[in-house]
Amino acid sequence: MSAPASAATLRKWRRYLADERAEAAVYRDLASRRQGEERDILLALADAEARHESHWLGLLGDRVGRPQRGDIRTRMLGWLARRFGSVFVLALAQRAEARSPYEDDVDATATMAADEQIHEEVVRALAARGRQRLSGTFRAAVFGANDGLVSNLALVLGIGATGVSTPVILATGIAGLLAGALSMGAGEFVSVRSQRELLAASNPNPDAQKALEFLDVDANELSLVYRARGMSEEESKAHAAEVMRDLSIERPADAVAEHEEIGSAMGAAVSSFLFFASGAIIPVLPYLFGATGFSAVIIAAALVGIALLGTGAVVGLLSGGPPLLRALRQLAIGFGAAGATYLLGLLFGTSIG
The missing domain is CATH 1.20.1260 (Ferritin)
Structure with a gap:
C-alpha cells in the first residue's frame, strides 16, 4: 500500500x-x-x-x-x-x-x-x-513599423545632434515620415505585384489543351512539357502517354512547386504605409509636444525603445520563439543604428560649428 x-x-x-x-x-x-x-x-x-x-x-x-x-x-x-x-x-x-x-x-x-x-x-x-494566411501583410507590417521607428529616430537624432533648431528637427522628422511611408508603400506594392506576376507566368496555359488531339502520338512532344517541369525522361513519357489516353492535361503535384502565400499587393502596400507612419511618428512626438534639446532626445529614444521591445516580443510570440530575446534583439539593432547616426551628427555639428 x-x-x-x-x-x-x-x-x-x-x-x-x-x-x-x-x-x-x-x-x-x-x-x-x-x-x-x-x-x-x-x-x-x-x-x-x-x-x-x-x-x-x-x-x-x-x-x-x-x-x-x-x-x-x-x-x-x-x-x-x-x-x-x-x-x-x-x-x-x-x-x-x-x-x-x-x-x-x-x-x-x-x-x-x-x-x-x-x-x-x-x-x-x-x-x-x-x-500562412497573414504572412504577406504581417511581414510588410512588421518591416514597415520597425523601419519607421529606426530610420526616423536615426534621422531625428542625427539632425538634432548637429545643433539645428527644434522647428528644423520637427520638419525633418515629418518629411522623413511622409517620404519613408510613401516609399515603403510603393516599394511593397511593386514587390508583391511583381512576385505575383512572375508566379502567374509559370502557370500552364489552359489553351494548350486544345492542341492535344492534334499531337503526333509517336513523337508526343507533350513529354517535353513534363520534363521541363522536373520529371525524368521515363516519367515524362509515361505521364504524357497517360494524358494522351485521357485527353486531359494535368499539373503533376510533384513537378510544380507550391506557390508561396504572399498576400495582395494593395494589402501589403497599405499595411507598409500605415505601419511605417505609425512607427515613424513616435520619434517626432516629443518635438510635437514642445520638448527640446537633450530631453527630447531621451524621450524619443525611450518611446522608440518601448515600441521596439513590443514589436520584437510580438514577432517572437508569433514565430514560436522566446519573446524576450526577440525583443532585446530588436532593441539592440534599432538603438545601434540610431546611436551611430547620432554620433555622426555630433561629429558633423562639431565640424561646422
Whole structure:
C-alpha cells in the first residue's frame, strides 16, 4: 500500500487539475470562434485535456477540495481566446503546451507526457495555417513599423545632434515620415505585384489543351512539357502517354512547386504605409509636444525603445520563439543604428560649428 500523499503533493495535483480544466476551456473558447476542421481539432484537444483532468481527479479522490483557478498565464490565454481567437492566441497556446511539466513528474503517466508533446505539434500546425494566411501583410507590417521607428529616430537624432533648431528637427522628422511611408508603400506594392506576376507566368496555359488531339502520338512532344517541369525522361513519357489516353492535361503535384502565400499587393502596400507612419511618428512626438534639446532626445529614444521591445516580443510570440530575446534583439539593432547616426551628427555639428 502506497504512503498517503503529502500536503505538498496534494497541492501540486490540485494545481495540475486546475490547469487542465483551464486549458480545456481555452480550446473550447478557440473552437467557438472556428468552423469546420479547425473547430473539430480544437474540440478534440479539449477532450484530451479532459482525460488528463480525470487522471488528477482519480488521484485526489475525495481530497479535491475547493475548485482552484489555473495559473495566470493560462487564465490570460483564456481571456484572449474568448475575445480574439486569433493566430496570436494559438501561438501562445503552442508555447504553453511546450512548458508541460509531465515528462519529469512521476505522478503523470508517460501517455500524458506524450499527449502534451503531440498537443504542441497540433497547435503548431493550426498556428501555421494562420501564419500562412497573414504572412504577406504581417511581414510588410512588421518591416514597415520597425523601419519607421529606426530610420526616423536615426534621422531625428542625427539632425538634432548637429545643433539645428527644434522647428528644423520637427520638419525633418515629418518629411522623413511622409517620404519613408510613401516609399515603403510603393516599394511593397511593386514587390508583391511583381512576385505575383512572375508566379502567374509559370502557370500552364489552359489553351494548350486544345492542341492535344492534334499531337503526333509517336513523337508526343507533350513529354517535353513534363520534363521541363522536373520529371525524368521515363516519367515524362509515361505521364504524357497517360494524358494522351485521357485527353486531359494535368499539373503533376510533384513537378510544380507550391506557390508561396504572399498576400495582395494593395494589402501589403497599405499595411507598409500605415505601419511605417505609425512607427515613424513616435520619434517626432516629443518635438510635437514642445520638448527640446537633450530631453527630447531621451524621450524619443525611450518611446522608440518601448515600441521596439513590443514589436520584437510580438514577432517572437508569433514565430514560436522566446519573446524576450526577440525583443532585446530588436532593441539592440534599432538603438545601434540610431546611436551611430547620432554620433555622426555630433561629429558633423562639431565640424561646422
